[in-house]
Amino acid sequence: MNWREACAIAFSILVGNAFAGDSIPASLTGAKGDPARGRAIVANRQVGLCLLCHSGPFPEERFQGGLAPDLRSAARLSEGQIRQRIVDSTKLNPQSIMPAYYRSEGLERVAPAYRGKTILSAEQIEDVVAYLTTLK
Amino acid sequence: MTARAARLFLALSAARLFVEPAAAGEVPLSERRSGYEFMSRETRAMQDDDTGNPGTLWVLDGEALWKRKAGASDRACSDCHGDARESMKAVAARYPAFDPALRRPVNLEQRINACRVGRQKAPALAYESRDLLALTAYVTRQSRGLPINITIDARTRPFLEAGREAFFRRQGQLNLACAQCHDDHWSGKLAGSPITQAHPTGYPLYRLEWQGLGSLERRLRGCLTGLRAESYPYGAPELVDLELYLMWRANGMRMETPAVRP
Numbered sequence: 001m002n003w004r005e006a007c008a009i010a011f012s013i014l015v016g017n018a019f020a021g022d023s024i025p026a027s028l029t030g031a032k033g034d035p036a037r038g039r040a041i042v043a044n045r046q047v048g049l050c051l052l053c054h055s056g057p058f059p060e061e062r063f064q065g066g067l068a069p070d071l072r073s074a075a076r077l078s079e080g081q082i083r084q085r086i087v088d089s090t091k092l093n094p095q096s097i098m099p100a101y102y103r104s105e106g107l108e109r110v111a112p113a114y115r116g117k118t119i120l121s122a123e124q125i126e127d128v129v130a131y132l133t134t135l136k
Numbered sequence: 137m138t139a140r141a142a143r144l145f146l147a148l149s150a151a152r153l154f155v156e157p158a159a160a161g162e163v164p165l166s167e168r169r170s171g172y173e174f175m176s177r178e179t180r181a182m183q184d185d186d187t188g189n190p191g192t193l194w195v196l197d198g199e200a201l202w203k204r205k206a207g208a209s210d211r212a213c214s215d216c217h218g219d220a221r222e223s224m225k226a227v228a229a230r231y232p233a234f235d236p237a238l239r240r241p242v243n244l245e246q247r248i249n250a251c252r253v254g255r256q257k258a259p260a261l262a263y264e265s266r267d268l269l270a271l272t273a274y275v276t277r278q279s280r281g282l283p284i285n286i287t288i289d290a291r292t293r294p295f296l297e298a299g300r301e302a303f304f305r306r307q308g309q310l311n312l313a314c315a316q317c318h319d320d321h322w323s324g325k326l327a328g329s330p331i332t333q334a335h336p337t338g339y340p341l342y343r344l345e346w347q348g349l350g351s352l353e354r355r356l357r358g359c360l361t362g363l364r365a366e367s368y369p370y371g372a373p374e375l376v377d378l379e380l381y382l383m384w385r386a387n388g389m390r391m392e393t394p395a396v397r398p
Contacts, residue, residue: 045327052327053326065326066325066328067324097320099311099312107311108306108365109307110307110308111308111365112366119310
């Protein structure tokens with residue numbers, strides 16, 4: 001983790017607490033993400049993993065998940081609410097099966113290749129947030 | 137009976153009603169579904185027809201190995217156990233079983249290797265090797281159609297509890313527990329494929345994805361890798377504990393080895 005990511009995590013924790021875990025209004029990187037890159041991350045089964053559980057507007061993807069709401073339901077959420085759900089959805093629902101994409105601590109028996117790493121980087125999360133806000 | 141005693145009695149019997157199905161396994165028997173029931177018609181037909189079921193090849197290999205002399209003792213399995221269709225009937229349905237020497241449950245592969253090394257004086261067969269899968273499939277085939285029958289006693293209870301604990305523990309980078317998929321979301325689909333209730337009724341089984349036969353442990357390692365969790369080596373006590381829990385959880389369900397899965 002570089003200093004910028006460390007600051008972003010510290011910041012997001014502070015801000016997240018201030019909003020009782022429902023929203024992280026500020027970008028994790030301080031910059032806007034790229035929706036086209038975000039779409040590719042969401043569709044990629046090894047990177048975003050989103051379509052394992054969710055469905056969405058991806059006519060080219062044949063096998064989509066049926067465990068979670070269609071991603072188009074994000075239209076009713078603010079950008080900050082979307083960010084919180086990707087960073088760590090268990091803040092809203094402790095029982096959630098959705099993995100926390102920006103968390104590397106407090107996990108058990110993580111495989112060595114992934115230990116100490118978040119599922120997505122801050123930049124990737126901002127790309128995904130940028131993509132989901134286009135679904136309105 | 138006084139009104140108060142009657143109320144107490146009613147309350148107690150209602151509590152029993154809720155407690156009992158859980159004690160017999162997390163999913164009540166009437167709601168348990170083998171992976172078979174989630175498959176397409178074509179894949180079911182492949183499992184049902186012995187001549188078209190690719191697992192039959194391993195069963196036939198296993199039958200030949202059963203009768204072949206091996207090791208320094210120059211004895212075959214059949215020299216001690218006779219006709220497997222008699223002596224091995226219903227045996228696999230009660231494995232993993234307690235091994236007094238090791239003071240813990242062992243799975244069928246480990247039991248077969250104990251005979252290889254201890255009785256035949258032959259080297260142990262490697263996990264997932266063609267010969268070990270063949271012998272395991274042949275022995276387990278003698279339980280096909282019979283109900284899984286794991287009995288738990290004071291010696292095996294701690295291992296069952298360890299397996300249950302592992303099943304409910306969130307783990308890996310994805311931070312998911314087996315139970316979150318297989319108890320809570322078995323009717324759902326993960327990327328288009330059914331999740332199923334994770335009943336171990338058909339192992340070793342032929343998986344189209346593997347293009348071959350594989351053990352229950354291979355499947356468990358697959359799910360662990362999917363969670364980006366640390367895996368266990370074949371034969372690890374943690375895997376055998378999980379196998380024991382899964383078999384106990386499926387008590388009363390019919391064995392289908394060699395099954396076919398997508």
